[in-house]
Structures are given as structure tokens and as C-alpha cells.
Amino acid sequence: MSEKENATPDADETPPAEAAVTSHSALSQAADDPSIGTPRRNFVAEFMAVAVGAVVGIVPAAIGGLFFLDPLVRKRAGSGTGDGFVKTDLILDALPEDGTPIRYTVRDDLINAWNLFPDQPIGSAWLRRIQDQVLAFNTVCPHLGCAVEHRPSEGDFYCPCHTSAFDLDGKPLNVIPPRGMDTLEADVRDGGRIWLKYQEFRGATSEKVPV
Numbered sequence: 001m002s003e004k005e006n007a008t009p010d011a012d013e014t015p016p017a018e019a020a021v022t023s024h025s026a027l028s029q030a031a032d033d034p035s036i037g038t039p040r041r042n043f044v045a046e047f048m049a050v051a052v053g054a055v056v057g058i059v060p061a062a063i064g065g066l067f068f069l070d071p072l073v074r075k076r077a078g079s080g081t082g083d084g085f086v087k088t089d090l091i092l093d094a095l096p097e098d099g100t101p102i103r104y105t106v107r108d109d110l111i112n113a114w115n116l117f118p119d120q121p122i123g124s125a126w127l128r129r130i131q132d133q134v135l136a137f138n139t140v141c142p143h144l145g146c147a148v149e150h151r152p153s154e155g156d157f158y159c160p161c162h163t164s165a166f167d168l169d170g171k172p173l174n175v176i177p178p179r180g181m182d183t184l185e186a187d188v189r190d191g192g193r194i195w196l197k198y199q200e201f202r203g204a205t206s207e208k209v210p211v
């Protein structure tokens, strides 16, 4: 027997043709096996479904939430400039130069939930001209909330409920009120137009606390 005939193939050595057949077979098997590669495709599909679902669900909910909360987050429309002042229909020259108080009804636009009520009375103030400035008081008595009147005969402010009295600068003239009359911020703008920052304050306390 020749040396060539005695030679046996190495057990670990696979002929190239056979290796190619094996590789092709493996690929075919992978292609036919639905379990191979499926987890990643499923993950991507599920992720896309969740993302689309989130967009479809969250966007309308967010818009609805903003609509519902709108009255709470929207700035008070008002007739003012956003600093709390409202423009009155009074000019400085409409106030007596001698400082005699003029009672003025303050009006502003009101928002109740989703409804706008323009030009509504929101309170009243006593206004006095002091040269080119305006001294303003809330007409609500700081004792228990009655309306303070002006008494020209006495030259003072007076509350008939429990006889609190104040001088024309708002200082108490007896011991009944817990504090003086509540001043309001007033400004003269636009060549003489009076602007007011109307506020209300807690009664029956010595502190001037906005409510």
C-alpha cells in the first residue's frame, strides 16, 4: 500500500466544501427558526407602541389639564398693567385742591372660573388730593368691617357701627379701632390719570394684613 493510500484525514480538519455547506445550513436554520432574533424585534415594537400610546394619551390629557386649570394660572385680566394697579376714570384735577375727601368706587374686570365680567365694582376708597399726590384709604373700617363715612361737619372720618373716628390722615381719634384707616397705594400717571391698587385687609387686628 502506498504512502498516499495510507494517509487518513485529520479528524479536526473539515474540507472547505463541507464547511461551506454547514455554514449555509446554519443560516437557513436561523432564518427558518422564528425564535432567533425575535426578542429584539419584539422589544422595538413594544417600545414604539408605548411611545405612540404615550403621545396619543398624554397630549390630549395635557391640553385638557391646561384648559381646566386656565382660570387658576391665568393672570387676572383686569384693566391694570399687572402690577395690581387699576386705571380709574378720575384725573387729579377732579379732586378738590383743599384735600376734601372724595368717595370713589373702584372698578375692575373680574374673572369667575371661565367667565369674564368686565368693569365690576370691587370696592371703594376715600381719595384726597395732597398737592400733586393722592392719599387713598379703603372705606372699610378696620374695626369690624363697616363702611367709614366722611363727616364734613367734624372734619373727620367716622364709622357709625361702633363710633370709630379717624382724622383726615386716617389716624384713629379714639380707642375703638385697632389701627388707623387702611391706606391704598395710589399713583398719578399719563398726565394726571389716577391709578389705584385696591386691597382689602383683615379687621379687628392692629396689624395691617392683606386678605
Ligand code: FES
Pocket: 141, 142, 143, 144, 145, 146, 159, 160, 161, 162, 163, 164, 176
Ligand atoms: S366696624 Fe367700624 S367701629 Fe366697629
